[in-house]
Amino acid sequence: MFEVIGERINTSRKLVQAAVADRDAAYIIEDVKKQQTAGANYIDINAGARIGHEEEDMKWLIDTIQPIATVPLTLDSPDPAILEMAFLRVKKTPMINSISLEKDRFDTMMPFLQGKECKIIALCMDDSGMPAASENIVNRAITLVEELKKIGIPTASIYIDPLVQPISTDVNKGMMVLDAVRAIKTHFPEVHITGGLSNISYGLPQRKIINRTFVSLMMTAGMDSAIIDPLDSKIMATIRTADMLLGKDNFCMEYLKGVRAGMIES
Amino acid sequence: MTDFNEIKETLVNLDVQGLIRLVNEALEKSTPAADILNNGLIAGMDIVGEKMENEDMFIPEVLMAAQAMSQCVEILKPLMTDGESVTSGTAIIGTVKGDLHDIGKNLVSMMMESAGMEVHNLGVDIAPEDFVAQIKEKNAKIVCLSALLTTTMPMMKQTIDAIVEAGLRDQVKIMVGGAPVTQAFADEIGADGFAPDAGSASKLAKNLAA
Numbered sequence: 365m366f367e368v369i370g371e372r373i374n375t376s377r378k379l380v381q382a383a384v385a386d387r388d389a390a391y392i393i394e395d396v397k398k399q400q401t402a403g404a405n406y407i408d409i410n411a412g413a414r415i416g417h418e419e420e421d422m423k424w425l426i427d428t429i430q431p432i433a434t435v436p437l438t439l440d441s442p443d444p445a446i447l448e449m450a451f452l453r454v455k456k457t458p459m460i461n462s463i464s465l466e467k468d469r470f471d472t473m474m475p476f477l478q479g480k481e482c483k484i485i486a487l488c489m490d491d492s493g494m495p496a497a498s499e500n501i502v503n504r505a506i507t508l509v510e511e512l513k514k515i516g517i518p519t520a521s522i523y524i525d526p527l528v529q530p531i532s533t534d535v536n537k538g539m540m541v542l543d544a545v546r547a548i549k550t551h552f553p554e555v556h557i558t559g560g561l562s563n564i565s566y567g568l569p570q571r572k573i574i575n576r577t578f579v580s581l582m583m584t585a586g587m588d589s590a591i592i593d594p595l596d597s598k599i600m601a602t603i604r605t606a607d608m609l610l611g612k613d614n615f616c617m618e619y620l621k622g623v624r625a626g627m628i629e630s
Numbered sequence: 631m632t633d634f635n636e637i638k639e640t641l642v643n644l645d646v647q648g649l650i651r652l653v654n655e656a657l658e659k660s661t662p663a664a665d666i667l668n669n670g671l672i673a674g675m676d677i678v679g680e681k682m683e684n685e686d687m688f689i690p691e692v693l694m695a696a697q698a699m700s701q702c703v704e705i706l707k708p709l710m711t712d713g714e715s716v717t718s719g720t721a722i723i724g725t726v727k728g729d730l731h732d733i734g735k736n737l738v739s740m741m742m743e744s745a746g747m748e749v750h751n752l753g754v755d756i757a758p759e760d761f762v763a764q765i766k767e768k769n770a771k772i773v774c775l776s777a778l779l780t781t782t783m784p785m786m787k788q789t790i791d792a793i794v795e796a797g798l799r800d801q802v803k804i805m806v807g808g809a810p811v812t813q814a815f816a817d818e819i820g821a822d823g824f825a826p827d828a829g830s831a832s833k834l835a836k837n838l839a840a
Contacts, residue, residue: 376780376810413780413810442781466730493730493754532689533733566733567689 365618366607367589368600369438369459369558370396370404373429375413375421384421385414389428396429402594403604403627406459407433409450410440422446426453438485442469444476451480459483461591462525463512465490465504470511478515485523485558486512488544494527501526501544502551509552519552523589525559531574532567538578542585549586557582558589561599575599580606601628632656637670642677644691646698653702663709668746671699671706675744682741682829689737692828696744718745719839721772722764724752725808726785731778734808734828738774741832747772747839758785758792765798772835775821777808786811787819794820803838807831 372395375381383391396407407429411421418441429437430453439450440461447460463473464487477484488495488504495501505524512522526544529537545557564578565571576599579590583606594600605628608619622628637656640648656666678695681687687695723739725732732754739751750768752760765773773793775786786806793799803822806815816824823838825831 415780415784468728489730491730491755493732530689530733533693533737535690569685569688 365612366603367405368403368594369406369408369591370399370594371408371591372399372593373407374410381413392428393432396432399594400434403600404435404594406436406438408438408440408461412441418446422450426450444472447476457481461485462487465507467491474515483521483523484517485525487525488527494529498540498543502547505548506551509555519554523556523558524548528559528561528563530566531564542581545585545587556589557587558591560591576602579603583610604628632659632661634669638674638677641674641695641698644694649698649702653705663706667706671702672746675699679741679829679832683827696740699744718747719772720748720768720770721774721835722750722752722768722770723774724756725754725776726782726789727755727757728785729777729779729782730754735776737828738831741828742835745832745836747835758789761789762792762796765802771802772839773802774805780810783810790820805834
Protein backbone atom coordinates (compact mmCIF):
# COMPACT_ATOMS: atom_id res chain seq x y z
CA MET A 365 0.00 0.00 0.00
CA PHE A 366 0.93 3.61 -0.58
CA GLU A 367 2.83 5.23 2.30
CA VAL A 368 2.03 8.82 3.20
CA ILE A 369 4.74 10.86 4.92
CA GLY A 370 2.93 13.67 6.73
CA GLU A 371 4.79 16.90 6.11
CA ARG A 372 3.03 19.27 8.50
CA ILE A 373 5.48 19.36 11.43
CA ASN A 374 7.92 21.72 9.78
CA THR A 375 9.07 24.92 11.46
CA SER A 376 9.06 26.74 8.14
CA ARG A 377 5.26 26.68 8.51
CA LYS A 378 4.22 29.77 10.46
CA LEU A 379 1.84 28.21 12.99
CA VAL A 380 4.20 25.32 13.71
CA GLN A 381 7.10 27.71 14.16
CA ALA A 382 5.07 29.77 16.63
CA ALA A 383 4.01 26.63 18.51
CA VAL A 384 7.62 25.43 18.69
CA ALA A 385 8.89 28.82 19.82
CA ASP A 386 6.21 28.94 22.56
CA ARG A 387 6.70 25.25 23.43
CA ASP A 388 2.98 24.80 22.81
CA ALA A 389 2.84 20.99 23.08
CA ALA A 390 -0.96 20.84 22.80
CA TYR A 391 -0.89 22.38 19.31
CA ILE A 392 1.75 19.94 18.04
CA ILE A 393 0.03 16.91 19.59
CA GLU A 394 -3.31 17.90 18.09
CA ASP A 395 -1.75 18.32 14.64
CA VAL A 396 0.04 14.95 14.75
CA LYS A 397 -3.12 13.16 15.93
CA LYS A 398 -5.04 14.66 13.01
CA GLN A 399 -2.37 13.50 10.56
CA GLN A 400 -2.48 9.98 11.97
CA THR A 401 -6.27 9.83 11.81
CA ALA A 402 -6.13 11.01 8.22
CA GLY A 403 -3.87 8.09 7.33
CA ALA A 404 -0.27 9.29 7.65
CA ASN A 405 2.18 6.36 7.73
CA TYR A 406 5.10 8.50 8.92
CA ILE A 407 5.27 11.87 10.66
CA ASP A 408 8.03 14.05 9.23
CA ILE A 409 9.73 16.38 11.71
CA ASN A 410 11.74 19.30 10.37
CA ALA A 411 13.05 21.77 12.92
CA GLY A 412 15.40 23.67 10.63
CA ALA A 413 13.68 27.03 10.22
CA ARG A 414 14.54 28.69 13.51
CA ILE A 415 18.18 29.19 12.70
CA GLY A 416 20.45 28.34 15.61
CA HIS A 417 17.68 26.44 17.44
CA GLU A 418 17.47 23.26 15.40
CA GLU A 419 18.92 20.92 18.00
CA GLU A 420 16.74 22.01 20.93
CA ASP A 421 13.65 22.28 18.69
CA MET A 422 14.16 18.81 17.23
CA LYS A 423 14.66 17.38 20.70
CA TRP A 424 11.52 19.05 22.01
CA LEU A 425 9.44 17.99 19.00
CA ILE A 426 10.50 14.35 19.29
CA ASP A 427 9.83 14.29 23.03
CA THR A 428 6.46 15.94 22.48
CA ILE A 429 5.33 13.77 19.59
CA GLN A 430 6.73 10.35 20.49
CA PRO A 431 4.36 9.52 23.38
CA ILE A 432 1.31 9.90 21.12
CA ALA A 433 2.85 8.67 17.85
CA THR A 434 1.27 5.49 16.52
CA VAL A 435 3.48 5.57 13.40
CA PRO A 436 7.26 5.98 12.96
CA LEU A 437 8.88 9.39 12.62
CA THR A 438 10.73 10.81 9.64
CA LEU A 439 13.75 12.73 10.89
CA ASP A 440 14.25 15.58 8.48
CA SER A 441 17.54 17.48 8.66
CA PRO A 442 20.66 17.98 6.55
CA ASP A 443 22.81 17.89 9.70
CA PRO A 444 24.13 14.42 10.71
CA ALA A 445 24.81 15.64 14.26
CA ILE A 446 21.14 16.55 14.69
CA LEU A 447 20.09 13.27 13.09
CA GLU A 448 22.42 11.30 15.39
CA MET A 449 20.83 12.92 18.44
CA ALA A 450 17.33 12.36 17.03
CA PHE A 451 18.08 8.76 16.08
CA LEU A 452 19.09 7.88 19.64
CA ARG A 453 15.88 9.41 20.97
CA VAL A 454 13.30 7.64 18.81
CA LYS A 455 11.79 4.29 19.77
CA LYS A 456 10.38 3.05 16.44
CA THR A 457 12.72 2.47 13.48
CA PRO A 458 12.73 5.91 11.86
CA MET A 459 12.95 7.15 8.32
CA ILE A 460 15.79 9.58 7.59
CA ASN A 461 15.17 12.56 5.27
CA SER A 462 17.56 12.60 3.44
CA ILE A 463 20.75 11.75 1.57
CA SER A 464 21.66 12.98 -1.92
CA LEU A 465 24.65 12.83 -4.26
CA GLU A 466 25.68 16.39 -3.41
CA LYS A 467 29.21 15.77 -2.21
CA ASP A 468 28.95 17.47 1.20
CA ARG A 469 25.64 15.80 1.94
CA PHE A 470 26.75 12.38 0.70
CA ASP A 471 30.10 12.37 2.50
CA THR A 472 28.56 13.30 5.84
CA MET A 473 25.44 11.14 5.58
CA MET A 474 27.17 7.88 4.59
CA PRO A 475 29.09 7.49 7.86
CA PHE A 476 25.91 8.40 9.76
CA LEU A 477 23.88 5.72 7.97
CA GLN A 478 26.53 3.00 8.23
CA GLY A 479 25.30 0.21 10.49
CA LYS A 480 21.99 1.88 11.35
CA GLU A 481 18.60 0.31 10.92
CA CYS A 482 16.40 2.88 9.24
CA LYS A 483 14.49 3.84 6.13
CA ILE A 484 16.25 6.45 4.02
CA ILE A 485 14.95 9.00 1.53
CA ALA A 486 17.51 9.44 -1.26
CA LEU A 487 17.24 12.53 -3.45
CA CYS A 488 18.31 12.38 -7.10
CA MET A 489 20.28 15.58 -6.65
CA ASP A 490 24.00 16.05 -7.28
CA ASP A 491 26.41 18.95 -7.41
CA SER A 492 25.40 19.79 -10.96
CA GLY A 493 21.90 20.63 -9.76
CA MET A 494 18.41 19.42 -10.60
CA PRO A 495 18.26 16.56 -13.10
CA ALA A 496 17.72 17.83 -16.64
CA ALA A 497 16.61 14.58 -18.27
CA SER A 498 15.05 11.27 -17.43
CA GLU A 499 18.40 9.45 -17.72
CA ASN A 500 19.95 11.81 -15.15
CA ILE A 501 17.29 10.85 -12.63
CA VAL A 502 17.71 7.13 -13.35
CA ASN A 503 21.51 7.20 -13.20
CA ARG A 504 21.50 9.12 -9.95
CA ALA A 505 18.98 6.67 -8.47
CA ILE A 506 21.13 3.71 -9.50
CA THR A 507 24.23 5.26 -7.92
CA LEU A 508 22.34 6.00 -4.71
CA VAL A 509 20.89 2.50 -4.40
CA GLU A 510 24.24 0.86 -5.12
CA GLU A 511 26.15 3.03 -2.67
CA LEU A 512 23.56 2.49 0.06
CA LYS A 513 23.57 -1.25 -0.57
CA LYS A 514 27.35 -1.25 -0.03
CA ILE A 515 26.88 -0.02 3.53
CA GLY A 516 24.24 -2.63 4.24
CA ILE A 517 20.98 -0.77 3.64
CA PRO A 518 18.48 -3.11 1.98
CA THR A 519 16.92 -1.88 -1.27
CA ALA A 520 13.47 -2.16 0.29
CA SER A 521 14.47 0.44 2.90
CA ILE A 522 15.41 3.02 0.26
CA TYR A 523 12.90 5.68 -0.82
CA ILE A 524 14.08 7.36 -4.02
CA ASP A 525 12.90 10.94 -4.53
CA PRO A 526 13.15 11.60 -8.29
CA LEU A 527 12.61 15.37 -7.72
CA VAL A 528 9.42 16.52 -9.34
CA GLN A 529 9.87 19.77 -11.27
CA PRO A 530 7.33 22.37 -12.42
CA ILE A 531 5.35 21.71 -15.57
CA SER A 532 4.80 25.48 -15.92
CA THR A 533 8.34 26.21 -17.05
CA ASP A 534 8.70 23.12 -19.26
CA VAL A 535 5.79 20.95 -20.37
CA ASN A 536 8.08 17.91 -20.66
CA LYS A 537 8.82 17.75 -16.93
CA GLY A 538 5.84 15.47 -16.25
CA MET A 539 6.87 12.79 -18.73
CA MET A 540 10.50 13.18 -17.71
CA VAL A 541 9.85 12.07 -14.15
CA LEU A 542 7.22 9.45 -15.08
CA ASP A 543 9.65 7.77 -17.48
CA ALA A 544 12.38 7.88 -14.85
CA VAL A 545 10.21 6.26 -12.19
CA ARG A 546 9.29 3.40 -14.55
CA ALA A 547 12.97 2.83 -15.37
CA ILE A 548 14.04 2.91 -11.72
CA LYS A 549 11.36 0.37 -10.79
CA THR A 550 12.56 -1.87 -13.63
CA HIS A 551 16.12 -1.79 -12.25
CA PHE A 552 15.09 -2.19 -8.62
CA PRO A 553 11.56 -3.56 -8.18
CA GLU A 554 11.94 -3.41 -4.39
CA VAL A 555 12.94 0.23 -4.11
CA HIS A 556 10.31 2.74 -3.03
CA ILE A 557 9.57 5.96 -4.87
CA THR A 558 8.59 9.00 -2.83
CA GLY A 559 8.84 12.77 -2.91
CA GLY A 560 6.92 15.99 -2.76
CA LEU A 561 4.31 16.43 -5.47
CA SER A 562 3.36 20.08 -5.30
CA ASN A 563 6.39 21.25 -7.31
CA ILE A 564 4.63 19.94 -10.40
CA SER A 565 1.98 22.67 -10.16
CA TYR A 566 4.26 25.59 -9.26
CA GLY A 567 3.29 28.71 -11.19
CA LEU A 568 -0.16 27.49 -12.23
CA PRO A 569 -3.64 28.19 -10.85
CA GLN A 570 -5.85 25.55 -9.19
CA ARG A 571 -2.77 23.64 -8.10
CA LYS A 572 -4.49 20.87 -6.17
CA ILE A 573 -6.23 19.35 -9.18
CA ILE A 574 -2.83 19.16 -10.88
CA ASN A 575 -1.26 17.54 -7.83
CA ARG A 576 -4.07 14.99 -7.52
CA THR A 577 -4.03 14.02 -11.18
CA PHE A 578 -0.27 13.80 -11.10
CA VAL A 579 -0.11 11.51 -8.08
CA SER A 580 -2.34 8.95 -9.78
CA LEU A 581 -0.15 9.07 -12.90
CA MET A 582 2.95 8.68 -10.74
CA MET A 583 1.38 5.73 -8.94
CA THR A 584 0.86 3.96 -12.26
CA ALA A 585 4.55 4.48 -12.97
CA GLY A 586 5.53 3.01 -9.60
CA MET A 587 5.41 5.77 -6.98
CA ASP A 588 4.32 4.18 -3.72
CA SER A 589 4.90 6.96 -1.21
CA ALA A 590 4.71 10.75 -1.06
CA ILE A 591 5.56 13.58 1.29
CA ILE A 592 2.28 15.46 1.52
CA ASP A 593 -0.24 17.07 3.83
CA PRO A 594 -2.47 14.19 4.97
CA LEU A 595 -5.16 16.70 5.95
CA ASP A 596 -5.72 17.39 2.25
CA SER A 597 -8.62 14.95 2.14
CA LYS A 598 -9.03 15.05 -1.62
CA ILE A 599 -5.48 13.93 -2.41
CA MET A 600 -5.76 11.24 0.27
CA ALA A 601 -8.98 9.99 -1.34
CA THR A 602 -7.30 9.98 -4.76
CA ILE A 603 -4.39 7.96 -3.39
CA ARG A 604 -6.59 5.36 -1.71
CA THR A 605 -8.73 5.01 -4.82
CA ALA A 606 -5.69 4.72 -7.10
CA ASP A 607 -4.19 2.04 -4.81
CA MET A 608 -7.37 0.04 -5.26
CA LEU A 609 -7.38 0.50 -9.03
CA LEU A 610 -3.77 -0.69 -9.16
CA GLY A 611 -4.75 -3.94 -7.43
CA LYS A 612 -3.11 -3.16 -4.10
CA ASP A 613 -6.27 -3.18 -2.02
CA ASN A 614 -7.52 -6.72 -1.40
CA PHE A 615 -11.26 -7.01 -1.89
CA CYS A 616 -11.32 -3.17 -2.05
CA MET A 617 -11.35 -3.19 1.76
CA GLU A 618 -9.40 0.02 2.35
CA TYR A 619 -11.47 1.87 -0.23
CA LEU A 620 -14.73 0.74 1.34
CA LYS A 621 -13.45 1.53 4.82
CA GLY A 622 -12.54 5.01 3.58
CA VAL A 623 -15.98 5.54 2.09
CA ARG A 624 -17.73 4.41 5.27
CA ALA A 625 -15.51 6.70 7.35
CA GLY A 626 -16.54 9.62 5.14
CA MET A 627 -12.96 10.01 3.87
CA ILE A 628 -13.71 9.18 0.24
CA GLU A 629 -16.46 10.93 -1.66
CA SER A 630 -17.06 10.99 -5.38
CA MET B 631 2.06 57.34 -35.84
CA THR B 632 2.75 54.01 -34.26
CA ASP B 633 0.15 52.93 -31.75
CA PHE B 634 2.24 51.67 -28.86
CA ASN B 635 -0.87 50.58 -27.02
CA GLU B 636 -1.63 48.15 -29.81
CA ILE B 637 1.88 46.69 -29.49
CA LYS B 638 1.50 46.39 -25.73
CA GLU B 639 -1.90 44.72 -26.01
CA THR B 640 -0.73 42.33 -28.70
CA LEU B 641 2.16 41.28 -26.49
CA VAL B 642 -0.08 40.84 -23.45
CA ASN B 643 -2.47 38.79 -25.61
CA LEU B 644 0.46 36.54 -26.61
CA ASP B 645 -0.17 37.02 -30.33
CA VAL B 646 3.40 36.38 -31.46
CA GLN B 647 2.83 36.68 -35.20
CA GLY B 648 0.73 39.81 -34.73
CA LEU B 649 3.45 41.33 -32.57
CA ILE B 650 6.19 40.69 -35.14
CA ARG B 651 3.96 42.21 -37.84
CA LEU B 652 3.30 45.34 -35.74
CA VAL B 653 7.01 45.79 -34.98
CA ASN B 654 7.85 45.54 -38.69
CA GLU B 655 5.06 47.96 -39.58
CA ALA B 656 6.33 50.44 -36.99
CA LEU B 657 9.81 50.23 -38.48
CA GLU B 658 8.39 50.84 -41.99
CA LYS B 659 6.77 53.99 -40.57
CA SER B 660 10.29 55.04 -39.45
CA THR B 661 9.49 54.71 -35.75
CA PRO B 662 12.86 54.57 -33.97
CA ALA B 663 13.76 51.05 -32.86
CA ALA B 664 14.50 52.32 -29.34
CA ASP B 665 10.97 53.75 -29.08
CA ILE B 666 9.41 50.50 -30.20
CA LEU B 667 11.47 48.69 -27.59
CA ASN B 668 10.86 51.07 -24.70
CA ASN B 669 7.32 52.29 -25.32
CA GLY B 670 5.98 49.10 -26.84
CA LEU B 671 7.77 45.93 -25.80
CA ILE B 672 9.22 46.85 -22.41
CA ALA B 673 6.04 48.73 -21.48
CA GLY B 674 4.07 45.65 -22.52
CA MET B 675 6.24 43.37 -20.39
CA ASP B 676 5.63 45.71 -17.45
CA ILE B 677 1.94 44.94 -17.83
CA VAL B 678 2.73 41.22 -18.06
CA GLY B 679 4.73 41.52 -14.83
CA GLU B 680 1.86 43.26 -13.08
CA LYS B 681 -0.59 40.66 -14.30
CA MET B 682 1.73 37.96 -13.02
CA GLU B 683 1.86 39.69 -9.64
CA ASN B 684 -1.96 39.78 -9.56
CA GLU B 685 -2.23 36.18 -10.74
CA ASP B 686 -4.04 37.23 -13.91
CA MET B 687 -1.23 35.68 -15.92
CA PHE B 688 0.75 32.58 -15.12
CA ILE B 689 4.30 31.38 -15.67
CA PRO B 690 3.73 29.62 -19.02
CA GLU B 691 2.09 32.79 -20.39
CA VAL B 692 4.88 34.96 -19.03
CA LEU B 693 7.44 32.68 -20.67
CA MET B 694 5.58 32.90 -23.96
CA ALA B 695 5.43 36.71 -23.72
CA ALA B 696 9.15 36.89 -22.97
CA GLN B 697 9.91 34.64 -25.92
CA ALA B 698 7.76 36.81 -28.22
CA MET B 699 9.52 39.88 -26.93
CA SER B 700 12.99 38.47 -27.47
CA GLN B 701 12.09 37.55 -31.07
CA CYS B 702 11.18 41.19 -31.62
CA VAL B 703 14.32 42.43 -29.86
CA GLU B 704 16.33 40.37 -32.37
CA ILE B 705 14.66 42.38 -35.14
CA LEU B 706 15.29 45.70 -33.40
CA LYS B 707 18.83 45.18 -32.10
CA PRO B 708 20.70 45.68 -35.41
CA LEU B 709 18.77 48.91 -35.97
CA MET B 710 19.70 50.52 -32.69
CA THR B 711 22.65 52.91 -32.56
CA ASP B 712 25.37 52.43 -29.99
CA GLY B 713 24.24 55.40 -27.95
CA GLU B 714 20.81 53.90 -27.56
CA SER B 715 21.71 51.41 -24.94
CA VAL B 716 19.28 48.51 -24.80
CA THR B 717 19.52 48.46 -21.07
CA SER B 718 18.52 50.54 -18.09
CA GLY B 719 20.90 49.23 -15.46
CA THR B 720 23.24 46.33 -14.88
CA ALA B 721 22.34 43.54 -12.50
CA ILE B 722 23.90 40.28 -11.40
CA ILE B 723 21.75 37.45 -10.11
CA GLY B 724 22.59 34.08 -8.63
CA THR B 725 21.58 31.37 -6.17
CA VAL B 726 23.75 31.49 -3.06
CA LYS B 727 26.41 28.96 -2.17
CA GLY B 728 25.11 25.54 -1.14
CA ASP B 729 21.82 25.96 -2.97
CA LEU B 730 21.26 24.47 -6.42
CA HIS B 731 17.72 25.67 -7.15
CA ASP B 732 17.33 27.87 -10.17
CA ILE B 733 13.78 27.99 -11.52
CA GLY B 734 12.61 31.05 -9.58
CA LYS B 735 15.91 32.82 -10.07
CA ASN B 736 15.80 32.22 -13.84
CA LEU B 737 12.28 33.64 -14.02
CA VAL B 738 13.38 36.76 -12.16
CA SER B 739 16.39 37.07 -14.46
CA MET B 740 14.17 36.76 -17.53
CA MET B 741 11.65 39.31 -16.26
CA MET B 742 14.41 41.79 -15.44
CA GLU B 743 15.86 41.38 -18.91
CA SER B 744 12.42 41.87 -20.38
CA ALA B 745 12.15 45.04 -18.32
CA GLY B 746 15.17 46.37 -20.17
CA MET B 747 17.97 45.65 -17.75
CA GLU B 748 21.33 44.10 -18.51
CA VAL B 749 21.26 40.93 -16.43
CA HIS B 750 24.16 38.60 -15.79
CA ASN B 751 22.79 35.31 -14.56
CA LEU B 752 25.67 33.77 -12.62
CA GLY B 753 23.95 30.42 -12.02
CA VAL B 754 23.61 28.38 -8.83
CA ASP B 755 25.88 27.67 -5.85
CA ILE B 756 27.62 31.06 -6.10
CA ALA B 757 30.07 31.82 -3.27
CA PRO B 758 30.12 35.25 -1.59
CA GLU B 759 33.56 36.02 -3.04
CA ASP B 760 32.25 35.28 -6.53
CA PHE B 761 29.38 37.72 -6.09
CA VAL B 762 31.95 40.31 -4.96
CA ALA B 763 34.19 39.62 -7.96
CA GLN B 764 31.26 39.84 -10.37
CA ILE B 765 30.04 43.15 -8.93
CA LYS B 766 33.48 44.58 -9.79
CA GLU B 767 33.77 42.90 -13.16
CA LYS B 768 30.29 43.76 -14.42
CA ASN B 769 30.12 47.09 -12.60
CA ALA B 770 26.75 45.92 -11.30
CA LYS B 771 24.33 48.28 -9.60
CA ILE B 772 21.84 45.61 -8.60
CA VAL B 773 22.67 42.31 -6.89
CA CYS B 774 19.96 39.64 -6.63
CA LEU B 775 20.43 36.73 -4.23
CA SER B 776 18.22 33.66 -4.39
CA ALA B 777 17.78 30.80 -1.90
CA LEU B 778 15.11 28.13 -1.77
CA LEU B 779 16.26 26.34 1.37
CA THR B 780 15.99 27.45 4.98
CA THR B 781 19.46 25.94 5.36
CA THR B 782 20.98 28.28 2.75
CA MET B 783 19.24 31.46 3.88
CA PRO B 784 22.11 32.31 6.26
CA MET B 785 24.39 32.29 3.21
CA MET B 786 22.46 35.35 1.97
CA LYS B 787 23.62 37.23 5.03
CA GLN B 788 27.18 35.98 4.57
CA THR B 789 27.09 37.19 0.98
CA ILE B 790 25.87 40.64 2.03
CA ASP B 791 28.55 40.74 4.73
CA ALA B 792 31.19 39.91 2.12
CA ILE B 793 29.94 42.75 -0.08
CA VAL B 794 30.17 45.12 2.91
CA GLU B 795 33.68 43.91 3.73
CA ALA B 796 34.79 44.43 0.14
CA GLY B 797 33.72 48.07 0.50
CA LEU B 798 31.12 47.72 -2.27
CA ARG B 799 27.94 48.04 -0.22
CA ASP B 800 27.33 51.70 -1.11
CA GLN B 801 27.54 51.15 -4.85
CA VAL B 802 24.97 48.35 -5.10
CA LYS B 803 21.36 47.70 -4.19
CA ILE B 804 20.79 44.16 -2.93
CA MET B 805 17.57 42.22 -3.50
CA VAL B 806 16.74 38.85 -1.97
CA GLY B 807 14.10 36.26 -2.83
CA GLY B 808 13.12 32.59 -2.79
CA ALA B 809 10.34 30.56 -1.22
CA PRO B 810 11.37 30.81 2.47
CA VAL B 811 12.53 34.44 2.25
CA THR B 812 10.37 37.17 3.78
CA GLN B 813 10.48 40.97 4.02
CA ALA B 814 11.36 40.61 7.70
CA PHE B 815 14.33 38.39 6.84
CA ALA B 816 15.42 40.83 4.13
CA ASP B 817 15.37 43.67 6.68
CA GLU B 818 17.19 41.58 9.26
CA ILE B 819 20.13 40.78 7.01
CA GLY B 820 20.39 44.30 5.61
CA ALA B 821 19.07 43.80 2.09
CA ASP B 822 17.55 46.73 0.20
CA GLY B 823 14.55 44.85 -1.05
CA PHE B 824 12.53 41.65 -1.22
CA ALA B 825 10.04 40.49 -3.81
CA PRO B 826 7.69 37.51 -3.59
CA ASP B 827 7.45 36.81 -7.33
CA ALA B 828 9.26 37.49 -10.60
CA GLY B 829 6.84 40.22 -11.69
CA SER B 830 7.32 42.31 -8.56
CA ALA B 831 11.05 41.52 -8.55
CA SER B 832 11.61 43.18 -11.91
CA LYS B 833 9.53 46.21 -10.83
CA LEU B 834 11.57 46.47 -7.64
CA ALA B 835 14.85 46.15 -9.55
CA LYS B 836 13.86 48.99 -11.87
CA ASN B 837 12.92 51.18 -8.93
CA LEU B 838 16.15 50.41 -7.11
CA ALA B 839 18.20 51.08 -10.26
CA ALA B 840 16.52 54.42 -10.90
